[in-house]
Amino acid sequence: MLKTKLLIFAFWVFKKMSLTRRWLDPLRSRWLLQRPIRQPRLSAHAGRHALTVFIRLDDVYSYLLVQILAKLDSLLIERMRPFKIIISTQAAQPPKSLTPEQWLRYTHHDAAVLAHQHRFVFQENYVAPDAGQMAQGLEILRLTPLKGADFLHLLQNVFHMVWQGQSGKLALLHQMALQRTGAVEQTASLSEVEFTDEPLDQAYIIHDGRRYLAIDDFLRLTRRLNQQKLLTSEPVFLINHVEWGEHLVNDPVLLADIQAMRPILKFYGALEDPFTYLLLRYLQQEMVGYYNVKIKFFPLPYQGRDRFDWRLAQRLAKRIDVPFSPFCRPDEAGVMAMAKTLTSLKHEPRMNRALELLESVWSKGSDMAFAPHFSKVLPDVAVSDAASTLVWLNRNQKGADALGVPDLPAFVLRVGGRRHVFCSLYRVWQVETLLSAALEDVE
Numbered sequence: 475m476l477k478t479k480l481l482i483f484a485f486w487v488f489k490k491m492s493l494t495r496r497w498l499d500p501l502r503s504r505w506l507l508q509r510p511i512r513q514p515r516l517s518a519h520a521g522r523h524a525l526t527v528f529i530r531l532d533d534v535y536s537y538l539l540v541q542i543l544a545k546l547d548s549l550l551i552e553r554m555r556p557f558k559i560i561i562s563t564q565a566a567q568p569p570k571s572l573t574p575e576q577w578l579r580y581t582h583h584d585a586a587v588l589a590h591q592h593r594f595v596f597q598e599n600y601v602a603p604d605a606g607q608m609a610q611g612l613e614i615l616r617l618t619p620l621k622g623a624d625f626l627h628l629l630q631n632v633f634h635m636v637w638q639g640q641s642g643k644l645a646l647l648h649q650m651a652l653q654r655t656g657a658v659e660q661t662a663s664l665s666e667v668e669f670t671d672e673p674l675d676q677a678y679i680i681h682d683g684r685r686y687l688a689i690d691d692f693l694r695l696t697r698r699l700n701q702q703k704l705l706t707s708e709p710v711f712l713i714n715h716v717e718w719g720e721h722l723v724n725d726p727v728l729l730a731d732i733q734a735m736r737p738i739l740k741f742y743g744a745l746e747d748p749f750t751y752l753l754l755r756y757l758q759q760e761m762v763g764y765y766n767v768k769i770k771f772f773p774l775p776y777q778g779r780d781r782f783d784w785r786l787a788q789r790l791a792k793r794i795d796v797p798f799s800p801f802c803r804p805d806e807a808g809v810m811a812m813a814k815t816l817t818s819l820k821h822e823p824r825m826n827r828a829l830e831l832l833e834s835v836w837s838k839g840s841d842m843a844f845a846p847h848f849s850k851v852l853p854d855v856a857v858s859d860a861a862s863t864l865v866w867l868n869r870n871q872k873g874a875d876a877l878g879v880p881d882l883p884a885f886v887l888r889v890g891g892r893r894h895v896f897c898s899l900y901r902v903w904q905v906e907t908l909l910s911a912a913l914e915d916v917e
Contacts, residue, residue, distance in 0.1 A: 500800035500839030524704070525550075525557035526680040529688075530565060531611055531636055532603045534585035536677040538594045539688040540633050542711060544626040546696070549705045556622045556666040559629070562674035563612065569880040576878045578602060581676075587896075588689055591907065592712045595634065603636045610648040611636045616669065617651040625667065690900040716903035718793045719760060722910040732909050733766035737889040739905065742772045742874040743882055745812050746804040747779040748787050749899050750883055751832035756794045756902070758829065765909055770821045771828055772870040773813055776806040777882070790899065800839035808835075808842035810860065817858040817866050827852075890915050 527543065529536035547555060568577035579600055586598035611632045620628050635644040677688035679695060686695040689712075696709040716722065723729050739757065743750030754771065761767040780803040791798035804812070812831045816824050831851060834840040840847040858866075874884050879897035887894045887905060890912035896904050 499802045524554050524681060527557060527559045527677070528562065528674055528679070529559065529677045530562045530674045531608045531633070532565060533674065533676055534581045534596070535688040537596065537633050537637050538585060538588060538592075539677045539692075540626070540630045541594055542692070544623055544630065545711070546709075547623055547626055549707060549709055550699075551704055551706055554704050556625075558666050558668070560668045560670055561612070561615065562670050562672060564671050564673045566673035566675035571875065572878060572880055577880065580878060580880060584896075584901075587901075587904065591714050592689075593714070597638065604639065604641075607636050607639070607641060607644055610644050612669070614644075614648055614651045615667070617654065619654070621666070687900075716906050718756070718790075720906070721760075721764060722906050723765075723913070728913055729765075731913060732889075735889050735912060737765060737767045737887060737909060737912075738770065739767050739888075740770045740772065740873075740886040742774060742870065742877070742884040744774050744777040744779045745809045745828075745832070746776060747882060748782055748798070748801070748836055749790070751829070751836045752787065752790050752794065752796055752798065753883055753899055753902060754825065754832070755796045755829060757905070758825065759794075759796075761905060767905070767909075768821070769825050771825045772873060773809075773816060773828065773867060774871050774874060774882070775864070775867040776809045779882070780804060797833070797837035799837065801836040802839045802841045804835055804842055810863065811842045811848055813867055814857040814860070814863050815852060815855050817863050818856070 527539070529539060547557065550557070568574050572580065582598055582600050585594075585596050588594060589596035614632055615629065618625065618628055632644075632647075634640070635647070679686045679688065679691075681695060681698070686692065693712055693715060696705070696711055699705050700709055723732060739761070741754060741757070743754065754769075757767070757769055762769060787798060812828070815831070816828060819827060831842065834847075834851045835842060840851055842848050842851075874882070877884050877886065877895050877897070879895060881898040883899075884897040885895070885901070885905075887896075887908055889909060892912070892915070894904070894908050
């Protein structure tokens with residue numbers, strides 16, 4: 475009897491959760507989108523250290539970040555200086571989908587791409603820095619009496635020595651630091667530099683309680699600092715940044731050359747992820763007609779990616795002019811219902827139908843697990859059985875896993891006889907740069 479009551483209660487809770495999502499998600503998303511957002515005088519009084527930088531000596535993104543920290547420091551108003559630096563001595567575990575070797579290769583290749591695009595110093599050799607040299611570097615930073623801009627220049631030089639294997643220079647500097655009388659006592663009083671054993675996956679910056687990724691969010695950070703009037707002049711960083719909707723090739727002759735190459739972009743995405751919808755729509759609008767890119771969309775099994783960064787999705791939707799709200803986040807049943815209609819379709823019809831379904835989810839508040847909503851979107855459509863659909867989704871998952879990337883959506887671009895792999899909304903700009911670079915190979 476008790477077991478029966480528990481089953482009934484569990485079923486009731488399940489139904490209530492489904493109803494809650496179906497009814498409250500659209501209301502909540504519409505309110506969040508339409509609520510007035512004031513553009514006030516933003517407070518600059520966020521404490522003595524309004525900027526806190528988290529770095530790690532063997533992190534590629536930290537290496538890139540320290541190359542622009544001194545310039546950022548020179549632009550900050552006096553009361554914002556010095557910003558706090560926290561140096562971690564422990565690496566976090568790699569993403570669950572990757573081995574340590576795969577994570578090393580991915581981050582080094584990604585850093586090389588960023589370095590080439592934004593003119594950082596970085597050598598792609600897929601070798602982690604030497605542990606002994608890192609220990610020397612950390613001790614140099616602990617013992618130095620330098621402060622402010624001088625410390626930032628030393629920090630950059632130590633990173634260069636460690637990453638470029640300059641063992642002679644590093645040993646000399648380390649010996650000089652050890653011989654300095656009273657260095658330990660002087661450094662202990664520097665409140666703007668701390669060392670911690672707390673694991674760090676990659677560099678980031680904290681400002682006003684918000685987390686900014688070291689390179690990917692750096693422009694957003696400087697724009698916010700400028701808006702808050704915390705900079706002494708206009709910031710000029712990452713000048714080769716590619717904006718959303720910006721095309722690098724405008725010459726009709728060169729554009730025709732790219733179109734003749736017939737680029738192919740494979741897109742692996744989770745149907746419950748709003749960024750799958752936003753990026754798929756963006757690529758369809760900006761790449762298919764303009765560059766003649768053929769998009770092959772491969773949906774994945776349910777990943778549980780419906781808990782997302784609302785503000786990030788909202789900003790992206792506004793930037794690329796894609797409707798986003800009211801929405802009803804798909805659950806596992808909704809994902810399967812959508813996937814059943816995509817299994818038997820070829821690539822272009824599959825992408826078009828996926829966009830039709832995802833638009834109804836993320837801009838019209840439809841619940842694809844709710845039969846009346848589903849039939850309203852696709853009244854007469856053939857669906858595959860659950861077993862064959864699951865086999866297809868799992869095959870797509872194996873294809874995505876084989877790419878060795880840590881995030882979704884995952885992309886494979888084939889153009890000019892070359893294959894390029896990248897992932898996440900932070901690397902969509904690579905479609906533009908890679909298509910543009912393909913012209914150089916032809917010439």
